[in-house]
Amino acid sequence: MKSGIMTYCLKNALPESERNMENLIRVAGEEGFDLEIYYPDLRQGDEDIRKSAESARKLANECGVRIFALGMDARIGDVNQELAAQNMEKLKKSLETADILGAEVMCFAAIDSQPVPPEQTNPQFGMLFDRTLPYMVEQMQELADEAAGRGLNTALLNHCFLVYLGIHQRWISLLTDRPNAGACVDPGNYFYYTYGSEEPVRETRLCAEHAKLVRVGDWNVASDHEMVERYRSAPRGEGRMFNCTGAILGEGEVDHESCFKALADAGYDGFASLKVAGTSELGPMEAVRISMSNLSEMLHRA
Numbered sequence: 001m002k003s004g005i006m007t008y009c010l011k012n013a014l015p016e017s018e019r020n021m022e023n024l025i026r027v028a029g030e031e032g033f034d035l036e037i038y039y040p041d042l043r044q045g046d047e048d049i050r051k052s053a054e055s056a057r058k059l060a061n062e063c064g065v066r067i068f069a070l071g072m073d074a075r076i077g078d079v080n081q082e083l084a085a086q087n088m089e090k091l092k093k094s095l096e097t098a099d100i101l102g103a104e105v106m107c108f109a110a111i112d113s114q115p116v117p118p119e120q121t122n123p124q125f126g127m128l129f130d131r132t133l134p135y136m137v138e139q140m141q142e143l144a145d146e147a148a149g150r151g152l153n154t155a156l157l158n159h160c161f162l163v164y165l166g167i168h169q170r171w172i173s174l175l176t177d178r179p180n181a182g183a184c185v186d187p188g189n190y191f192y193y194t195y196g197s198e199e200p201v202r203e204t205r206l207c208a209e210h211a212k213l214v215r216v217g218d219w220n221v222a223s224d225h226e227m228v229e230r231y232r233s234a235p236r237g238e239g240r241m242f243n244c245t246g247a248i249l250g251e252g253e254v255d256h257e258s259c260f261k262a263l264a265d266a267g268y269d270g271f272a273s274l275k276v277a278g279t280s281e282l283g284p285m286e287a288v289r290i291s292m293s294n295l296s297e298m299l300h301r302a
Helices: 007-011 021-031 049-063 081-101 129-148 166-176 187-192 200-210 224-233 256-265 284-301
Strands: 002-006 035-038 067-076 105-110 153-157 181-185 211-221 244-247 271-276
Touching: 002 007, 002 067, 002 284, 007 021, 007 035, 007 271, 021 035, 021 049, 021 284, 049 067, 049 081, 067 081, 067 129, 067 271, 081 105, 081 129, 105 211, 129 153, 129 166, 129 181, 153 166, 153 211, 166 181, 166 200, 181 200, 187 200, 187 211, 187 256, 200 211, 200 256, 211 256, 256 284, 271 284
Parallel strands: 002 035, 002 271, 035 067, 067 105, 105 153, 153 181, 181 211, 211 271
Antiparallel strands: 211 244
């Protein structure tokens, strides 16, 4: 496996005035990092995104930086036809952007929570995962077929509260049944979105054979006392039961090393992309350097 970093992560280590794509690529080149570009970071004002992608790839080649993935902000999973069509249009167009960048894979998430059943005028609850599967599988197949013409893989991220477990990604991958469609495995998200109660290693094993990309971020969890105090002090309806803060990779509570071993055992040899670097007394860029060094060492041992 190979290490890389999301522009989303790297930009937070730079002064706010320097968080543009040119600087991100130049810093990546200086540090020896390969990049997953996060779509919103690529957009430069009103410039055609394809032109931005061409400029980014040219500069990346000059700086010796490999752009291995495009991370999207558009989602699959809407059951509302109009919303689904809007997201699918953006995702399909973005396959061209990924191709221009020279990426191997385009990554995206599902919608944040259970969708409202379209046939109910006054729904009392959202649709369970099982009932949303036909919609997600159809959208995954549509994207995968489009991506195949460009030689791209597509990867569904475990994120938020509809698709957040390895078993979710496993079933979607199996039912999609396309060789270029699979999962973006994020062990830290398995931990984060299940309030620390699920085992990231187990969830990683469940979908490791379907992995097309890996994202990495370690977490420290607040104590029960801290969480209770934060919840009580928050405005009504805005408190959170679970509070995590980003940690230097390897210094938090997620057993990434065992997750990497599970992925390697399943035959995954692609990129692991750092999305959370944690903090360091020496500053945010040093936190990135330490986390990236730890990532490389863990991958080597896997």
